[in-house]
Amino acid sequence: MPTDIEPVNASTTETVRIAAEVVLPTLASGVIKRRPAVLAVAERLRLGRSGVGLMRRLRSRHDARPLRLRVPGRSIDLVLSHEHVGEVLAATPVPFSPSTFEKRAALSHFQPHGVLISDVDERRPRRRFNEEVLEPQRSLHELAAPLARAVADEAALLARESELSWHTFTIAWWQLVRRLVLGEGARYDDTVTDLLARLRLDANWAYAHRRRDRLHARFHNRLTTHLDRAEPGSLAAVVAATDQAGIDPADQVAHWLFAFDAAGMVTFRALGLLANHPDQQRRAREEIADLDPAEPHQLPYLRACVLESVRLWPTTPVLLRESTTATAWGPAGTTVLIFTPFFHRDPGVLPYADRFEPDIWLDGRAEANPALVPFSGGPAVCPGRNIVLFCASTLLAALLHAHDYRQVGGLRLDPDRPLPATLDPFRLRFTGTVG
Template identity: 50%
Template sequence: MEESPRSGRTLEGTRAPSRPGARETFGVAAKVLVPLVATGAVKRRPKAMALAERCQTDRAAIDLLRRLRGEHGPGPLLLSVPKRTIAVLLDHEDVGRLLDGAPDPFTPDTVEKHAALGRFQRHGPLLSRGHDRERRRAFNEAVLDQDRPLHHLAEPLWHKVNDESERLAATVRRSRRLAWADFEPVWARLVRRVVFGDAAADDRGVTALLDALRRDANWAYLKPRNEPARAELAARLLARLGPADPTSLAGPAAGAEPGVHPEDQVAHWLFAYDAAALTLMRTLALLAVHPGPRDRARTELATASGPAELPYLRACVLESLRLWPTTPLLLRDATAATHWGGEALPEGTSFVVYTPLFHRDPERLPYADRFTPQAWLDGSADAEPAMTPFSGGPARCPGRNLVLFTVTTALAALLRRADYRLASDSPLRTGRPEAATLNPFALAFTPVRV
């Protein structure tokens, strides 16, 4: 990136933006942005997700953006909205350039995130800039053990995940069914044990308070903030961190330097672990309809005991996130004027990356709509600049390894006890391309003895 003090930064190799007309702008708003807001950007709404699945809203959004890219070229689409410049990226390499430019000149701390996430994590990593961002990011990288496939607490965390999976398996054995309603409370308990330690296992109140604030956050600027509830959540999280159970994330989180606000970092972790629950259910559904990958995962399990990386199962989880990214919109605001394809975009430009477009782009990926765990094993998915279920560049998810370990461990524990067949009316079918929208809340499984 080159800097020119008068005219802003130039991004080498970027393509010239285009300006779609009012009808096309309306189409992008209606087909891409409205469904994401309606289904709940911060806390998913199950009824709206059911409708989105019925209408396959992601398919309509992907098709529209591909058509616009064909008509206008691969440069960003500049949407004309009052008082804002919104640039919707259409090019894979442009996505890589944008994400590599965090936190300057492209900050993840955007106007929209501030309005939404600020309701329950005022000092969260995604809402921080400058030195505050540096120290909060460093704290997250250290506690979450960003770079290690197996977290340094893998052993005690593995026991917690297995205990809770056994609890879930017992319920499933009794009811002969695994559905979201059985799974969600067990997952929330597991997450509290992983984050705070075993003493917090039954603290449903803290999860309920966070969930209420997250439901408010879905409304972003449209609903007044509930400051007393935010302060109560922060106090409860701090109290939970106090005893610093060394077998949980609270252990390494103890002793955070001033200004980090560990309670707000923890609020983000609890929130983010929800995406893992959706991912686990969707991966189980993929394995239910794909016997080949299911057998291969099972063969891998036969060779492993105790905390393990389980590369094949991990690749299945990553595939679920490619097909149904839980953060479908990556947002960045420009902290300075930038030049894209020779055109100056002002400071404050809001950049939008709709990840399903890139994760399922048949013009680039031979496996676009097919379940292909192999893409994560042979390096081809990682080589893609816009393959970003965990974002990319300096603001990529520091919890990636930890959450993949948590989800694969829980899946392994479930699969060791039974196979699961789909018992709900799902759009997934053996031998067919994967549906663009999959509602995880409606998935239900019947366990089958192995």
């Protein structure tokens, strides 16, 4: 039976609890750049669990109708129904625009003309540009062959290390990302991604931090210099060959570099899942047994493992939309808030909520649920998803080819117990033995 869309008003207590158990922990952990110290505390105190429990109680109390939070001067609706998630995301960008007050405040620090914070008219050419370069509809990008070789090179360097920590992983990961996006000439240019990291730290504070225009100009110029080289085999070459009318390409690329950070965490967590789940690891090894990891492959099972990593620990835990006109959800300007960790881990609906179950991405179970949206959904779905799945699965294939990984640091992922609501990737450590 369809759920009524008309929002029900939250009590003051409910609003305060949503703020304390859902919104604040999300903001504190760093929405644009993760804060390792806060993540470590969140993991230790198991903070994520209480937010999901609260959301379940609210859903049953209010028959899954949207909950209008009591926030003076704002109309903010919290989504409680799986079906409503799909409906809102499908109705993007009109009447539900992805460009919201909060996102404009944060992302304008480093990508003032990014697609995600564009109004409806500006959005069209920017979205088209992103799709033409990133090719979201293709599981293997036109650059899959050079990308796979780059992944294999970096994986070979990682495989030389006897211990794989976040520190060693992230050095190789950023070399890889700069190479994929900007070309070999940017592989060792830490400065460009360090400048972006500083701007992203500012962005965590949204409008509460002043915009540093000089710092942004330095980043923008350095990025543009790399893009101008248009190195064959990199996304920069595809950017140069794509129509740029109405676009600031550097702003789109700034988003890609930012989003590849999340992809690194997702890949590292996926390695943690595989290292602790022998059955799933065996399936992954069967998939790659006869393959050369330096060549591009579809790798459906490893991709499903990566999708599970994002389902279990979404890197965009809050999806926001802002209505462009009056709708059943409220007046124009209403913010619609989708808290994905609740929908991705809802034990009332998903029998596998807290388990590592890659098969849901292969047998139609995930597709049948409109609220399993690790890469968002609808017309603003992440255009980078296939590149991410390709890079992450290819890197995992190369690592598993080289070694058997055993987890020696960070929170243990026991396959016989519910997986934790928060997994701090920065403390994960593995040792590799030749498999």
